[in-house]
Amino acid sequence: MTGPLQQVLGKAAEFGGTALAKLQHTHVPGVGQASTTEPREVAAARWRAVTVFRDDLAGPFPELEALGPDLEVRMQPAPGDRGTELSARFHGTPTDEQVGELRAALRRTKQLAEVGEVLRVDPQPHGTRKATLQGAALEGAAARAPKEGVL
Amino acid sequence: MKAAIWAGVNEVAVEEVDEPQLLNDHDVILKISKTVTCGSDLHLIGGYIPAMRAGDVLGHEFTGTVVERGKAVTKVQVGDRVVVPSFIACGHCWYCSQELYSLCDNGNPNPGITEGLWGQSPGGCFGYSHAMGGFAGSHAEYMRVPYADVGCFVVPDAVSDTRALFASDSVTTGWTGAHLGGTKPGDVVAVWGAGAVGQMAARAAILLGAEQVVVIDRLPERLAQVRQHIGAEAVDYSTTDVVAELRERTGGRGPDVCIEAVGMEAHSTGIQGAFDQVKQQLRLQTDRPSAVREAIRACRKGGSVFVLGVFAGPVDKFPLGAAMNKGLTVRGAQQHGQRYVPEILAHMESGALTTEHLATHTMPLSQAAEGYRIFKEKEDGCVRTVFEPGG
Incomplete structure (x- = not known):
C-alpha cells in the first residue's frame, strides 16, 4: 500500500469506517437515531449490553476478560423469559476503539453462549475486486461493522 | 469454480x-x-x-x-x-x-x-x-x-x-406475508405484484383459507399465470383504477389483507410515478413506494397491510394519516x-x-x-x- 492509488484507496477505506461510526449520530430525517449528541464522556461511559437467550448464563467470559481489568461486567435476568442481560462498561472514559472492541466482544460472547461458535464470513469465494473508491470505502465500513452499531 | x-x-x-x-x-x-x-x-x-x-x-x-x-x-x-x-x-x-x-x-x-x-x-x-x-x-x-x-x-x-x-x-416470502398479514378463512386478500413472490403470496393466502384473492400487475403474461396457476383473480393497474375495482369487488369494504410484493423500484402511472422516479434518480428518496401507498388507500378499515417488497431507506409521501385514522396494522418482514x-x-x-x-x-x-x-x-x-x- 505505497503507490498513489493505494494511498487514495486507503483513505477511502478509512472514510468508510469513520462514516459508519458517525451514521447513528446523524440528524437527517429518516437516517440515524440520536435525539442529541451526548458529551463524549457521557456516551463512552454507558453500559453496552446484549441479551443472551439463556437463563443459566454464567462466566467466565474470556472475550470480555481479554479487554483488561478496567472492564466492569454485570448480569441480570431479562424480563419475559428472554434470557439474561449481559452488560459491560469501562471505568473512566474509554477511547472509541475500546468501545468498539467492547461491542465486538459482547457480540462474540453472546454467539458463543447461544450457538457455541462465532459466525465467520471470510475467506469466501469472490470475483475480481476492482480498485474503486466506493469499494474501498465499503470494505472499510465492513471491517469496522462488528465494532459499530447501537450497543 | x-x-x-x-x-x-x-x-x-x-x-x-x-x-x-x-x-x-x-x-x-x-x-x-x-x-x-x-x-x-x-x-x-x-x-x-x-x-x-x-x-x-x-x-x-x-x-x-x-x-x-x-x-x-x-x-x-x-x-x-x-x-x-x-x-x-x-x-x-x-x-x-x-x-x-x-x-x-x-x-x-x-x-x-x-x-x-x-x-x-x-x-x-x-x-x-x-x-x-x-x-x-x-x-x-x-x-x-x-x-x-x-x-x-x-x-x-x-x-x-x-x-x-x-x-x-419466493414461496417462503409469500407465505410470510400471507400468514403474518393475518389471513384468515373467509378473508379477501389483495396482492400488489404478480412476480414470483406476489403469486406465491396469493397462493399462500388461498391455502390459508382466503375466500377471494386478487393480484394486481400490468404484465399480461403474469396476470395470465395468476389466473391459470394460482387460482386468483387478476387486475391490470395500467387500465383499471385499482382502488375503485377492489372496492367494487368487495362490497364497498376493501380487502381485509393487502400484501405489497413489489419493493423499492415500483412502477406506477401518472404524476405519482414520475414524481417517485425523479426523486429516486436524484437520490432525494431511496425507494419508490407507490404500491404501498395504494395498498393503504385500498385496505378496509382495521385491515392489515403487509410490506413484502424490499425497501432500504426512507420513502416520501407515506400516507400515515390514512394508516392511523383507518386503524390499519402495517407490518413488514423479510x-x-x-x-x-x-x-x-x-x-x-x-x-x-x-x-x-x-x-x-x-x-x-x-x-x-x-x-x-x-x-x-x-x-x-x-x-x-x-x-x-x-x-
Whole structure:
C-alpha cells in the first residue's frame, strides 16, 4: 500500500469506517437515531449490553476478560423469559476503539453462549475486486461493522 | 469454480473464483443444482443498495446437494438434496425461538451497518450485500451454508428441484406475508405484484383459507399465470383504477389483507410515478413506494397491510394519516423461511402448491449476464431465469 492509488484507496477505506461510526449520530430525517449528541464522556461511559437467550448464563467470559481489568461486567435476568442481560462498561472514559472492541466482544460472547461458535464470513469465494473508491470505502465500513452499531 | 458476480452498477459477469470452505463447525458445503434470479437482485445490480463490492457472488434462492459438512452438523447428511431459505438464522437466539428467523441476532457478521441504518440488525442473507453480512451467494457451482441444521431442509423425493427451488425464497416470502398479514378463512386478500413472490403470496393466502384473492400487475403474461396457476383473480393497474375495482369487488369494504410484493423500484402511472422516479434518480428518496401507498388507500378499515417488497431507506409521501385514522396494522418482514418450509414442502408434495410455471427461462450459469438482462427487461415473458451451474 505505497503507490498513489493505494494511498487514495486507503483513505477511502478509512472514510468508510469513520462514516459508519458517525451514521447513528446523524440528524437527517429518516437516517440515524440520536435525539442529541451526548458529551463524549457521557456516551463512552454507558453500559453496552446484549441479551443472551439463556437463563443459566454464567462466566467466565474470556472475550470480555481479554479487554483488561478496567472492564466492569454485570448480569441480570431479562424480563419475559428472554434470557439474561449481559452488560459491560469501562471505568473512566474509554477511547472509541475500546468501545468498539467492547461491542465486538459482547457480540462474540453472546454467539458463543447461544450457538457455541462465532459466525465467520471470510475467506469466501469472490470475483475480481476492482480498485474503486466506493469499494474501498465499503470494505472499510465492513471491517469496522462488528465494532459499530447501537450497543 | 464458476460464479456469477456483481461487477459494478448494471454489470453481471461470470468468473472463475475459489471454491468455498467450511468456516464454522455448523457449516455445510452444497453443490448447487439450481439457482434463480430474484427481483430483489435487481436493486443490488442497479446500485440502489450501495453495499455491494465488485466481485461479490450473487444469488439467494437455490437448491443443492450436501457434499461436505462441519463436525457439529448432526441432522443434515452428505448426499442430502436440500432447499435452504435465503436468510441465515442461528436457531438459538430469542428471535429464532419466536420463529422470527430473519430477525436472528447472530446471522449477520456486519451488524454495525444495519444497526446504523435502521436501529437494529436483522439476520444475514446469502448474496445480498455487505449490509446483510457479505455472504457469497448461490450463483456458483458450490456454496457454503452456515447453521446447516437450522437452514437445510431435505426435499422429498416426489418434489423436483425446479419445484423445491422456489421454497428457498419466493414461496417462503409469500407465505410470510400471507400468514403474518393475518389471513384468515373467509378473508379477501389483495396482492400488489404478480412476480414470483406476489403469486406465491396469493397462493399462500388461498391455502390459508382466503375466500377471494386478487393480484394486481400490468404484465399480461403474469396476470395470465395468476389466473391459470394460482387460482386468483387478476387486475391490470395500467387500465383499471385499482382502488375503485377492489372496492367494487368487495362490497364497498376493501380487502381485509393487502400484501405489497413489489419493493423499492415500483412502477406506477401518472404524476405519482414520475414524481417517485425523479426523486429516486436524484437520490432525494431511496425507494419508490407507490404500491404501498395504494395498498393503504385500498385496505378496509382495521385491515392489515403487509410490506413484502424490499425497501432500504426512507420513502416520501407515506400516507400515515390514512394508516392511523383507518386503524390499519402495517407490518413488514423479510422471510421467516425456516418456520414455513416444512409446511410448504408438504403442499408441494401433495400438488397443492406448484411453482414450475415461474421458471420461464432456464440456462447454464455461464449465461448469467444474459439471464439477468432478459429478467430485468421482462423480455419474452420472463418471470424468473433459473441457472444450472452444472449445465
